[in-house]
Amino acid sequence: MSGSDKPRSPAATDAAQGDAASLLNDREFARARQLIGEYAGIKLSLQKRNMVYNRLLRRVRANGVGSFADYLDLVQAESSHEREAFVNALTTNLTAFFREPHHFELLAGRAAARSRKGLPPMRIWSSACSTGEEAWSIAMVLRESGCAGDIHASDIDSEVLRTASTGVYRSERVMDLQPERLKQHFLRGTGANQGWVSIRPELRAMARFSQLNLQAPHWPQQERFDVIFCRNVVIYFDREDQKRLAARFADMLAPGGLLMVGHSESFPAGHPAFRSCGRTAYERVTA
Numbered sequence: 001m002s003g004s005d006k007p008r009s010p011a012a013t014d015a016a017q018g019d020a021a022s023l024l025n026d027r028e029f030a031r032a033r034q035l036i037g038e039y040a041g042i043k044l045s046l047q048k049r050n051m052v053y054n055r056l057l058r059r060v061r062a063n064g065v066g067s068f069a070d071y072l073d074l075v076q077a078e079s080s081h082e083r084e085a086f087v088n089a090l091t092t093n094l095t096a097f098f099r100e101p102h103h104f105e106l107l108a109g110r111a112a113a114r115s116r117k118g119l120p121p122m123r124i125w126s127s128a129c130s131t132g133e134e135a136w137s138i139a140m141v142l143r144e145s146g147c148a149g150d151i152h153a154s155d156i157d158s159e160v161l162r163t164a165s166t167g168v169y170r171s172e173r174v175m176d177l178q179p180e181r182l183k184q185h186f187l188r189g190t191g192a193n194q195g196w197v198s199i200r201p202e203l204r205a206m207a208r209f210s211q212l213n214l215q216a217p218h219w220p221q222q223e224r225f226d227v228i229f230c231r232n233v234v235i236y237f238d239r240e241d242q243k244r245l246a247a248r249f250a251d252m253l254a255p256g257g258l259l260m261v262g263h264s265e266s267f268p269a270g271h272p273a274f275r276s277c278g279r280t281a282y283e284r285v286t287a
């Protein structure tokens with residue numbers, strides 16, 4: 001899988017060689033864990049100390065503050081501009097085109113059936129879209145199936161959303177795609193843009209991106225979705241939050257709609273509105 005995790009500055013990497021524990025003490029580490037839990041629902045284990053140290057060190061330096069304690073004060077200050085950067089720094093954004101391909105096969109079947117019936121555009125939500133590969137993979141499947149689509153893609157991390165909505169990727173990120181797919185859905189950069197590919201306008205017209213925190217008490221009012229992708233994000237949430245999310249997704253799905261979850265996730269299982277529908281996929285049943 002191609003990674004899209006946080007870039008590391010040489011300075012951060014150098015510093016990581018040092019003793020992180022002595023620089024990010026127990027108190028500030030606990031504070032950082034508590035704050036990311038509060039803002040994003042992300043529960044970081046005690047083993048993540050080096051990761052937290054490395055990622056926040058860049059923010060400490062960017063803000064020119066002298067310590068992690070001062071930095072966290074900045075994050076916590078009322079109407080803080082640094083809070084968003086703090087959240088961005090601590091999210092994990094690993095993703096890939098057609099990651100967990102069985103979901104896209106299931107989607108292709110649904111999309112083809114819908115296109116035969118001439119129904120309105122399929123409404124799909126990629127609810128933790130990271131740098132956009134998931135949402136664009138969905139768009140490719142719909143286009144290949146001749147099915148009109150209305151794709152909403154969201155993430156809490158404003159930085160990855162910028163890449164997602166730009167739809168421009170390094171060529172290495174698409175090297176595992178079938179050549180047919182590449183030709184049909186991407187434009188290859190030339191000249192100064194050599195080594196980059198860009199999503200074709202036909203796909204762009206199907207998707208829109210916005211910032212959304214899955215833990216926020218209210219989400220924007222929406223028509224129900226036919227499919228929701230919520231993959232590889234609830235692993236960072238605790239069980240109570242996962243349960244709450246399953247109930248909220250049930251309300252957001254049309255009857256017969258699908259909820260796709262990550263390979264190590266099963267949070268919709270046991271909720272009466274869902275029945276298992278193949279590997280890590282759940283169907284909204286009319287209760």
Ligand SMILES: C[S@@+](CC[C@H](N)C(=O)[O-])C[C@H]1O[C@@H](n2cnc3c(N)ncnc32)[C@H](O)[C@@H]1O
Nearest residue numbers: 040091094095128130156157213214231232233
């Ligand atoms: C590992 S990536 C998964 C990307 C994609 N769904 C996939 O499976 O390839 C997890 C994403 O969840 C996002 N995330 C974490 N907490 C979130 C929250 N509370 N609300 C929305 N997105 C969140 C992160 O910013 C990150 O981009």
